[in-house]
Amino acid sequence: MKANMQADLLLPTNEDTVGPYFPINFSDPLLEDLSQFESGITAQPQGVPIILKGRLLDRYGELANGTVVEFWQANAKGVYRSPKHEGDSDIDPWFWGYGRLRTESGEFEFKTIMPGPCADRASNITITLFSDGISRIVTQIFFADQTGNASDPLLQSLSCEDQAKLSARHEGEADCGSKIYTIDIVMAGENEIPFFDDLIREGE
Amino acid sequence: MSNTGRQLKIGPTDNTSDQRTPRNRLRLIPEIARESFAPYVPQRGLSRQNDWDLTRIAPDLPRAEGVAIEVSGKLQNERGTPISNAMLEIWNANHFGRYRHIEDHSNIPLDEHFLGTGRVFTDSEGNYTFWTISPGAYLARPDIGRWRPKHIHISVSGGGSRLITQLYFPDEPNNASDPMAILMGDDFERNIGKPYETPKIDVDSGLNFDIVVGGRNAVYFE
Known part of the structure; x- marks a missing residue:
């Protein structure tokens, strides 16, 4: 295998488009609703249940059908379920924080709990998109009515206009009592939202 | 010193790429926020007993038409550390080029x-x-006669690894005109499998595909 001699690293396999036919039979209902644990178990994640309703739009304002959307968030106490936090007493045993769905139409509903703010960060959910025509792209969305947005380092690195594009709006309650938040994720063109580069570091 | 992220490129002759590729450069992530961008995927279970053998729908059913192949390789991060217990989700078209997907409306x-x-x-x-x-x-584009070359979709997830890629076949006439292959340039070679012979098992030939998960995708394996 060829190696990058400079840093003695292996050259990565190229990311590629997911294409239009990500198998629907790979869907897992447990990854589309993090607001409850497995069925039949007397247990529930801590926190305020929310429903994030999103629309994925292309540069012509059309829905981006067939897109795979992944979610990653902290629990209600602001702790991520990652090796770095193993053994943390604020880990919620009934909440992992990774979600995934494939939207047939380009609209989605993701059930979860409101992520807690954590050290220096406002409540947020990382969103990864895999769609036909593109390779993986990532962004992070916030909640317009939550505190801490004004001092979040990621939000504050953006213009006011771009900050607004990443802010989900609270729009009422569902019958089940969950708070509903809505967001338009415009992938390209006039109202394109900011996407982030998780391969290049600042200063590199 | 780089003050901006990558500029994504649009795949030539790929209409969907034109519709969905962000036009602005990717933004840099402030160092303090980087960890939050690295999902840690929980391990999940298999659903069917022959999930590893796509040549037949179930162990008690006949083999599908076409050339049966074995695909094998090693999954590792950029430092060469093996990545164990990661899930590979695999999907590919049949011998004729048709997906058994409810949204594939082709006549194949x-x-x-x-x-x-x-x-x-x-x-x-x-x-x-x-x-x-x-x-x-x-x-793929009947209007301009552009084909999608033979390919197998592979999605890797587990722990800090997340990669969706495609495995291509050597010496295929349509490789050169594929929009994503064009964007990869010389790097496309790394997504082409290496043939090997399989005299002792019940398939016609083998294709080796070692996968290296790059960048932050391997953050928790360092």
Whole structure:
């Protein structure tokens, strides 16, 4: 295998488009609703249940059908379920924080709990998109009515206009009592939202 | 010193790429926020007993039409550390170039013995193996005669690894005109499998595909 001699690293396999036919039979209902644990178990994640309703739009304002959307968030106490936090007493045993769905139409509903703010960060959910025509792209969305947005380092690195594009709006309650938040994720063109580069570091 | 992220490129002759590719440069992530961008994917289970063998829908059913192949390789991060217990989700078109996907409306025939989806896990050394039918190429843009070359979709997830890629076949006439292959340039070579012979197992040939998960995708394996 060829190696990058400079840093003695292996050259990565190229990311590629997911294409239009990500198998629907790979869907897992447990990854589309993090607001409850497995069925039949007397247990529930801590926190305020929310429903994030999103629309994925292309540069012509059309829905981006067939897109795979992944979610990653902290629990209600602001702790991520990652090796770095193993053994943390604020880990919620009934909440992992990774979600995934494939939207047939380009609209989605993701059930979860409101992520807690954590050290220096406002409540947020990382969103990864895999769609036909593109390779993986990532962004992070916030909640317009939550505190801490004004001092979040990621939000504050953006213009006011771009900050607004990443802010989900609270729009009422569902019958089940969950708070509903809505967001338009415009992938390209006039109202394109900011996407982030998780391969290049600042200063590199 | 780089003050901006990558500029994504649009795949030539790919209409969807034109519709969906962000036009602005990617933004840099402030150092303090980087960790939050690295999902840690929980391990999940398999759903069917022959998830590793896409050449037949179930162990008691006949083999699908076409050339049966074994695909195998090692999953590792950029430092060469094997990635164990990662899930590979696999899907490919049948021998004729048709997906058994409810949104594939092409007129290419289905194969009554081919499902075309499967999953496997890497072992403790990062190795994986699955069997499938060598997929057919299909005409993606009839208006300009542009084909999608033979390819197998592979999605890798588990722990800090997340990668969706495609495995291509050597010496295929349509490789050169594929929009994503064009964007990869010389790097495309790394997504082409290396053939090997399989005299002792019940497939026609093998294709080796070592997968290296790059960048932050391997953050928790460093």
